Structure formats: structure tokens, C-alpha cells
Amino acid sequence: MEAKTKDLWVFVETNENGTAKNVGIELLTPGRMLADKQGGALVAVIIGSGCEAAVEDAAAHNADKVIVLDSPEYGFFTTDAYAAVLYYLVEKYGPSVVMIGATQNGRDFGPRVSCRLQTGLTADCTSLDIDEESGNIAWTRPAFGGNLMATILCPNTRPQMGTVRPGVFKKCEPVAPHAEIIREEFHVAPEDIRTRLIRIVEEDTDEVVDLEGADIIVSGGRGVGGPEGFEPIRKLADAMGATVGSSRAAVDSGWISHAHQVGQTGKTVAPKLYVACGISGAIQHLAGMGGSDCIVAINKDPDAPIFTVADYGIVGNLFEIVPLLEAEVRKIKG
Amino acid sequence: MNILVCVKQVPDTTEIKIDPVNNTLIRDGVPSIVNPFDGFALEAAARIKDKDPSCKIIAMAMGPEAAKNALKECLAIAADKAYLISARAFGGSDTLATSYILYNAVKKVESIEGKFDMIFCGKQAIDGDTAQVGPELAEHLGYPQVSCALECELKDNSLEVLQEGDIKKVIGIDLPCLITFTKPSFDPRFPTIKRKLAANRAEIPVFSDADLEGIDPLHIGLKGSPTKVKKTFVPQKKTGGLIINEGSAEANAAKLAQLLNDAHII
Numbered sequence: 003m004e005a006k007t008k009d010l011w012v013f014v015e016t017n018e019n020g021t022a023k024n025v026g027i028e029l030l031t032p033g034r035m036l037a038d039k040q041g042g043a044l045v046a047v048i049i050g051s052g053c054e055a056a057v058e059d060a061a062a063h064n065a066d067k068v069i070v071l072d073s074p075e076y077g078f079f080t081t082d083a084y085a086a087v088l089y090y091l092v093e094k095y096g097p098s099v100v101m102i103g104a105t106q107n108g109r110d111f112g113p114r115v116s117c118r119l120q121t122g123l124t125a126d127c128t129s130l131d132i133d134e135e136s137g138n139i140a141w142t143r144p145a146f147g148g149n150l151m152a153t154i155l156c157p158n159t160r161p162q163m164g165t166v167r168p169g170v171f172k173k174c175e176p177v178a179p180h181a182e183i184i185r186e187e188f189h190v191a192p193e194d195i196r197t198r199l200i201r202i203v204e205e206d207t208d209e210v211v212d213l214e215g216a217d218i219i220v221s222g223g224r225g226v227g228g229p230e231g232f233e234p235i236r237k238l239a240d241a242m243g244a245t246v247g248s249s250r251a252a253v254d255s256g257w258i259s260h261a262h263q264v265g266q267t268g269k270t271v272a273p274k275l276y277v278a279c280g281i282s283g284a285i286q287h288l289a290g291m292g293g294s295d296c297i298v299a300i301n302k303d304p305d306a307p308i309f310t311v312a313d314y315g316i317v318g319n320l321f322e323i324v325p326l327l328e329a330e331v332r333k334i335k336g
Numbered sequence: 337m338n339i340l341v342c343v344k345q346v347p348d349t350t351e352i353k354i355d356p357v358n359n360t361l362i363r364d365g366v367p368s369i370v371n372p373f374d375g376f377a378l379e380a381a382a383r384i385k386d387k388d389p390s391c392k393i394i395a396m397a398m399g400p401e402a403a404k405n406a407l408k409e410c411l412a413i414a415a416d417k418a419y420l421i422s423a424r425a426f427g428g429s430d431t432l433a434t435s436y437i438l439y440n441a442v443k444k445v446e447s448i449e450g451k452f453d454m455i456f457c458g459k460q461a462i463d464g465d466t467a468q469v470g471p472e473l474a475e476h477l478g479y480p481q482v483s484c485a486l487e488c489e490l491k492d493n494s495l496e497v498l499q500e501g502d503i504k505k506v507i508g509i510d511l512p513c514l515i516t517f518t519k520p521s522f523d524p525r526f527p528t529i530k531r532k533l534a535a536n537r538a539e540i541p542v543f544s545d546a547d548l549e550g551i552d553p554l555h556i557g558l559k560g561s562p563t564k565v566k567k568t569f570v571p572q573k574k575t576g577g578l579i580i581n582e583g584s585a586e587a588n589a590a591k592l593a594q595l596l597n598d599a600h601i602i
Contacts, residue, residue: 149354329589
């Protein structure tokens, strides 16, 4: 389709309680910069149920317009409904750019929308800019397990679309809202939604593992030696207010559930602090956490590859160092 | 029941090295493997067939002639038949063009094998890591999808899919459908010697663009791809940070906590 405007859209995904997911608000930061360079408006697009909190959040983070579709039918994500809604809105307003958080849902319905629009979608970007030569968005993303970066353009079709990795951009400081709020109404026929929630699976533990949203992650790997080896890891995580992660080796050994796994066949994370304990740093693990702001490695092998990406390293026995670190952290936090 | 499993032959990214002089990927000598997520998709199909042996599993790959090796591995593990989609004209395809080619290939293979009730794919390939081709193929076909499935079970004329997530869900989906799979809690099966020998002898038909009737040449390959690679580069590796060595474990832990505190990280 032809772009009708120079507007840049950020899809702001909502939680089931109507608040905005972090990544949507984070994306308003590069969105502002790119929209200003392009000379269009920055538009937050919100789909959800009872999502006034998300609208306020987007308005307080620099959006010029907020398009909101608030209806009970959108409280629970379905591919069919969300794809139909975003497609309808894009067709109606004709934005030049659509950015979507690269969450599980974003990566699920984003490709359906771009395919329906017959336009390009760049997956899981970690850096965004304007290509000076062409004026297109320059979407930069990792490939080959993080071994290679590629910068991608979508020169001939509109909108230019991309999913962007959570945690890469920081939310801006809240501003006095100036956004125009546009309330849309659109319904998807029930028979057009071809999936249904049968049940939520209760985990064995009551712990919810939100690695992607965590500010701090403390992870254990092969070096923890067994399920009980995660005890000091959990205690340090508790002291730091962190989420517990793990390498594939620990998951494959059955010491901790796959929900904790960071890396290529697990979660991709970018917390402010990543503490790797007894993790050697296989490339698949590095691919999943290399984007962290600060990386700490504790490992008894001084040649472990994890030290090549670490900001701070301690060579030593994690069972000795982790409890000491926990005590120091508790001391500081008082 | 007819299940199509889409597989990609990928370089083993754990074996990829960086040429320190040219700062490029060294792919020579890097072994090719079946994309691990596609292996999980094949295992899910095999588990359905375990319960219903009348079920037929077809494996399909797009890629060069050498991708037959990946298909032979699928035949050795669980697939009943395999097809390779291969043509020079497909080179340079992005995810939209690739999914369009696969859509046409599905139609072609269905004309031989009958309609597919389920199409299983890996969540993503470990070389491109886009996770887009599955959903885009579903869109071309007009099928519903569930992505990031751990396992699934056939119930009458629908599938119950256990979907990975912060909260795991069981989702019901009507057939025909497309499911993308992530890593389940169990290990995929290994091939038997007997199946391996049979796979080595198997004929794998190859279809090119000329065989896919009605495919629009403007929508395939580099020129049919809306996204263009402007440049590739090797990410700047950190040169290694500070190794804390204050003489004792106690002093090291204290120093680390202090550094993190000073940087306002904790």
C-alpha cells in the first residue's frame, strides 16, 4: 500500500490488566527520534481491554497521538483478532512505519500483518536509525546466533515494519501529555477467531518467571552442579531483587525448568545486570544475554568464554563467592 | 491425517568462527544440520503418528541440492516422504518471498500427497532467527496458527496445543492449521539403523520455480523481497572487562558489590 502519512507507529501491547507492556513504552524513545527526523507524528497504537492506563502511559512518554481500540474482546491475545485489528488500522491511516515489540505475541501476529500488507518486516531489531542515503528506516538486527549483524531497509513498500527487542531502549522521562486520543471501534466476528484458550497451565511452583521483563537476572549453569546448587543463586537473586535464569546445560540436566533458560533455545534477555554463575558462555548462551547493560561472570575457569563479554569477572568457586556477594549486597541495601 | 513438516538446513551456529582479518563469518567447514526447532516439529508429528499409524508425515525443505541431507535425516527419524524445493530463482528471498514460495510448494505437494491437515514448522531457524516464515506461510494459506508450541495432541478434528510463555496455555485450534514449535521438555527420538539405510536410498523429488504452476516470478528471490540487506557486520565484541582480584574471595565479593553499587546497578 501507499503511505498516506509520514507518521511512525509504535504498537503498544497491553497486559491482561490493561497496563502497557514495557517494550511498547520503551519504543516510544527511538520512535520520537525517528519521527522527528522523518517529519511525521509519533503515534502509539493500543489494543486491549480496559487499557486506559496504557493510553496515559503512552501519552506521558511523548506520543503525539494515541489510537486506542478498547474492548473486552481484546483482553486476551489471539493472533486472528490482533492481526485483523492492526491490518484494519494500517489500511485506514496509512502510516509510513510500524514498530512492534519483539515479544512472543508481537512476533506471532506481526508477520501475519506484514504478509497481509505485502510489505517487509525486519525481525527482532536491536538498533534503529534513518538510512541517510534513502531516508528509509535502517533496521539493524543480529543473525547467526549473534555472530553477525545485518542492517535491513524496506525501500519500496509501505509501511516499513519491524519488531524490536525488549530492553534495548530505555523509557524516556515522563513529559506533560500533549497527545490527541483517537478512539477506534472495530469488531472481529467470533467465527473469524480460530483459536481458543482451553486452560492456563498451573506450574508446579507458584513462581512466575519473567526473564524478559527483569531488570536483574542471576543465572546458574553447569557449574552449580545440581538442583540444590541453585540455592545460593536464588538467595543472591532474592537479595538483588532479581529473576533466576539458567544456561541450557542446567536445564538439560533437569536441575531447573526450561522457563528459566536464557539463550538461543531459551529466552533472549537484555537486563541492566546479568550475573552469570558457573556458566562457561557457549555462543548460544551469549546470543541470549549479550545485550545486557552490565555482565558479571563468576567462574572457576579463567579461560571460560563468558569472561570475554563480562564487564566484571571473578575467577573462583561460585559456592564461596555467591554467598559472600549476597551478604555484601544485603549490607549495601541495608 | 496428513502432516507437513517444513525444515531448513542450517549451518551449526555453534561452529561458526569469525575471520579476525576480514571480520567476516567463516562458513567453510562448518557442518550443516537440521534446524533444531524443525527437529522439534518433526518429533511432534512423530508423536501424533505414534498414536495413529495411518497418519502420513511429509518433510519439505527449500534450499540447495545439499539440503537433501537434512531431508534424509527427517526420513530416517520419522518422515514418510520428502520433497526439496530448489531453484536459482529462489536465492536471496527474504521471509515474505520465502513464505510465498513455500505456499506454492505446499499447493504442489498437496496435488500429489493430498491436502495437509497440519503444517508443523520450527519456531525459527538458528541462522536467520526471524521466526517469521511460519506465520507468513500460515497467512498465505489463510490458516490459523499457534506459535511457540511445546507439544500438541489431536482431539477429533482439532489440535490442543501447549504453548510456551510466561504463563503456559493450552490452546485449541481448528484444522487445517500451522503450528511452530519450540524446545519441548523431552528429547526428540533418534533414527533407527533400518530407517537410516532406507533414507539413504530414498528418492527425493525436487521442484523448481518451473514446477510450481502459477508462481509469480515478481514475488520470489531478491527482487521479490521487500526487505533489502544494506550491510552486514560483525558485532563489536567487548574486549573483556575487569577481572577482580583483590586477593581473597571476601575482598573480591566486596569489591564487586561496591563497583555495582557505585554504578547504580544495584
